[in-house]
Amino acid sequence: MIGLNHYLIVAGLLFAIGLIGVIRRRNLLMLFFATEIMLNAANVAFAATSHYYNDLSGQMFAFFIIAIAASEVAIGLGLLILLYKKQGTLDLDDLATMKG
Amino acid sequence: MFEQIAFYLFSFLTIGLFLVTVFSNNILYAMTSLAAGMVLIAGFFFLNGADFLGVVQIIVYVGAVMALYAFGMMFFNVTKVVKEKNTSNLLVLFLGVSIALLMVIMFLSPIVPEAIFASVPPEPNATNPEAVGMVLFSKYLVPFEVSAVMLLIAMIGGIILAGKKMDQSLTKIEDEIISEKDVK
Numbered sequence: 001m002i003g004l005n006h007y008l009i010v011a012g013l014l015f016a017i018g019l020i021g022v023i024r025r026r027n028l029l030m031l032f033f034a035t036e037i038m039l040n041a042a043n044v045a046f047a048a049t050s051h052y053y054n055d056l057s058g059q060m061f062a063f064f065i066i067a068i069a070a071s072e073v074a075i076g077l078g079l080l081i082l083l084y085k086k087q088g089t090l091d092l093d094d095l096a097t098m099k100g
Numbered sequence: 101m102f103e104q105i106a107f108y109l110f111s112f113l114t115i116g117l118f119l120v121t122v123f124s125n126n127i128l129y130a131m132t133s134l135a136a137g138m139v140l141i142a143g144f145f146f147l148n149g150a151d152f153l154g155v156v157q158i159i160v161y162v163g164a165v166m167a168l169y170a171f172g173m174m175f176f177n178v179t180k181v182v183k184e185k186n187t188s189n190l191l192v193l194f195l196g197v198s199i200a201l202l203m204v205i206m207f208l209s210p211i212v213p214e215a216i217f218a219s220v221p222p223e224p225n226a227t228n229p230e231a232v233g234m235v236l237f238s239k240y241l242v243p244f245e246v247s248a249v250m251l252l253i254a255m256i257g258g259i260i261l262a263g264k265k266m267d268q269s270l271t272k273i274e275d276e277i278i279s280e281k282d283v284k
Contacts, residue, residue, distance in 0.1 A: 007144070010144075012204055015200050016200040017196075020196035023195055023196055024189070027127070029169075029172075033130055033131070034122060036161075036165070037122070037137075040138065044141060044145075047145050047148045048148055050148070050150065053218055055219060055222075056222050059153050060232075060236065064243060066160050068247075071253070071255075073165050073168050074255060074257070077169070077262065079261060082262070
């Protein structure tokens with residue numbers, strides 16, 4: 001029988017994968033992908049908790065997380081396009097222009 | 101039985117696809133596997149009886165967000181691989197797993213399982229979309245409206261950020277003019 005712990009372990013694994021992506025990648029677009037993975041891991045945990053405690057609050061928070069992710073992508077891609085027009089690259093290390 | 105088969109299938113496939121997303125050097129592969137993983141995450145939601153959430157996941161993530169990424173990728177030169185100065189993989193693995201574990205312990209340890217009670221139990225005779233609608237438009241009405249305003253702000257912000265100089269096509273003008281513009 002699949003319990004709540006199974007879902008939480010899968011969510012933790014997905015969150016760790018997303019975190020590894022955020023730490024490891026230097027490509028800004030990949031950083032956005034890794035952020036999406038982390039948000040989805042949180043959504044899985046919310047939905048599973050909501051099911052096993054017979055409470056709808058978890059699903060509500062998952063909805064709001066999806067709304068936040070959508071607006072984050074809209075703003076973030078706009079900023080990425082501006083950055084790409086300005087610098088011609090998506091490398092995270094090229095952003096370090098304020099070194100003293 | 102079927103629940104177990106579905107759970108393990110979904111979890112192995114999602115973890116594999118997201119690993120491809122994180123470790124692939126080709127952005128196209130990463131985006132495709134991310135979209136496939138999102139569909140399988142919707143499978144988790146259906147398993148948990150959150151039908152409406154699963155449909156929203158497919159529509160918003162796989163439809164809107166992935167289409168937005170695909171449009172955004174057309175602005176970038178994706179065939180050119182970004183040379184990444186990688187830090188040590190073992191260190192990154194250790195850091196990622198330990199930070200994730202730390203966050204789980206930080207946020208979950210104060211919550212004793214007996215202290216969790218259902219504050220918003222679903223209506224007994226309603227299907228999942230009906231119950232979600234009842235709760236969303238009664239208890240969570242204010243956050244719902246605020247998130248609507250947030251989406252509007254994000255839309256206007258996206259248009260203003262990305263829409264500058266959209267009347268000039270970057271592909272039709274010569275490279276020198278682009279570099280002159282960059283200097284300005």
